[in-house]
Amino acid sequence: MEKKSIDWANLGFGYVQTDKRYVANYKDGAWDAGTLTEDATITMSECAGVLQYAQTIFEGMKAYTTEDGRTVVFRPELNAQRMVDSALRMEMPPFPVERFLDAIEQVVRANYAYVPPYGSGASLYLRPFMFGSGPVIGVKPSTEYQFRVFSTPVGPYFKGGAKPLTIRVSDFDRAAPNGTGHIKAGLNYAMSLHAIVTAHDEGFDENLYLDAGTHTKVEETGGANFLFVTKDGTIVTPKSGSILPSITRRSLMYVAKEYLGLKTEEREVMMDEVSEFAECGLCGTAAVISPVGKIVDHGKEICFPSGMTEMGPITKKLYDTLTGIQLGRLEAPEGWIREIKIK
Numbered sequence: 001m002e003k004k005s006i007d008w009a010n011l012g013f014g015y016v017q018t019d020k021r022y023v024a025n026y027k028d029g030a031w032d033a034g035t036l037t038e039d040a041t042i043t044m045s046e047c048a049g050v051l052q053y054a055q056t057i058f059e060g061m062k063a064y065t066t067e068d069g070r071t072v073v074f075r076p077e078l079n080a081q082r083m084v085d086s087a088l089r090m091e092m093p094p095f096p097v098e099r100f101l102d103a104i105e106q107v108v109r110a111n112y113a114y115v116p117p118y119g120s121g122a123s124l125y126l127r128p129f130m131f132g133s134g135p136v137i138g139v140k141p142s143t144e145y146q147f148r149v150f151s152t153p154v155g156p157y158f159k160g161g162a163k164p165l166t167i168r169v170s171d172f173d174r175a176a177p178n179g180t181g182h183i184k185a186g187l188n189y190a191m192s193l194h195a196i197v198t199a200h201d202e203g204f205d206e207n208l209y210l211d212a213g214t215h216t217k218v219e220e221t222g223g224a225n226f227l228f229v230t231k232d233g234t235i236v237t238p239k240s241g242s243i244l245p246s247i248t249r250r251s252l253m254y255v256a257k258e259y260l261g262l263k264t265e266e267r268e269v270m271m272d273e274v275s276e277f278a279e280c281g282l283c284g285t286a287a288v289i290s291p292v293g294k295i296v297d298h299g300k301e302i303c304f305p306s307g308m309t310e311m312g313p314i315t316k317k318l319y320d321t322l323t324g325i326q327l328g329r330l331e332a333p334e335g336w337i338r339e340i341k342i343k
């Protein structure tokens with residue numbers, strides 16, 4: 001199958017409609033067989049649970065081409081399991097892990113022409129999501145749901161080098177203790193939009209959210225987990241029940257320990273100790289790691305020794321090792337790379 005003629009390297013992160021998407025519907029207590037469709041639109045009740053009470057969850061992952069030409073996805077069963085966890089917290093019927101993996105495979109295969117070639121830095125972003133489609137007016141879970149997976153090609157995250165970010169400590173909270181911060185629910189993003197728009201207006205790239213209970217501990221940004229590097233080379237990531245368990249962060253912690261022989265700690269990180277770290281990065285599917293050069297805490301600047309021009313040396317090693325594993329240049333741990341056979 002021919003690839004599309006797209007200027008892969010200059011694609012941004014935006015929606016480009018591709019040929020086919022997967023749809024399954026839940027009704028009368030069961031999921032239907034599911035199918036691929038060319039219809040990129042959704043028609044539903046004006047009273048759908050998602051429209052009235054935001055009953056919706058999602059995932060984000062990428063398909064890409066390895067050095068030896070295979071089409072692969074990275075640890076998709078972790079996305080499948082996380083979506084089950086999100087569904088249970090939102091009183092939605094989980095979409096079975098095996099069916100999730102099959103849906104991903106079908107969508108990648110059907111849109112193979114949009115999977116960017118090796119070396120372009122681009123990838124095919126996959127967006128599984130599920131929402132309450134049946135009518136609800138009294139506050140309760142919907143009785144009908146739709147699960148979909150669409151794909152959209154996205155460009156390289158770092159165009160012309162990874163420039164370190166400047167972020168601010170937000171006065172807004174992202175997630176309540178015992179709330180929904182640990183699941184991938186659309187509602188966590190709806191309520192973060194005001195904080196991100198005002199951060200951008202004030203010249204910051206992102207918000208650092210503190211724990212909502214005490215405002216003393218580092219949680220995460222709107223869409224990425226923190227990794228810090230201590231002056232003696234230990235990798236530290238915040239531990240909290242209201243952080244979204246990033247698959248990239250979990251993979252980087254493994255890589256730090258098993259591939260790079262570094263010490264790793266998942267523990268509470270006090271805002272007060274952040275100025276003592278040597279490097280800071282944000283991890284998520286989109287960028288793998290974005291370096292942070294500066295954190296502004298109500299006028300007080302914390303400038304990391306790694307500076308504002310390039311990634312810190314250990315952040316760079318982590319980035320190179322994980323992307324090397326993903327792209328097939330380094331041997332992957334068992335089960336991390338799932339090949340999608342294109343027939």
Ligand SMILES: *Cc1c(COP(=O)(O)O)cnc(C)c1O
Pocket residue numbers: 060184220221222223224225244245246247248249283284285286
């Ligand atoms: C999706 C997401 C992340 C990153 O998770 P990955 O699995 O690494 O893509 C981090 N924080 C939040 C709030 C998220 O929604």
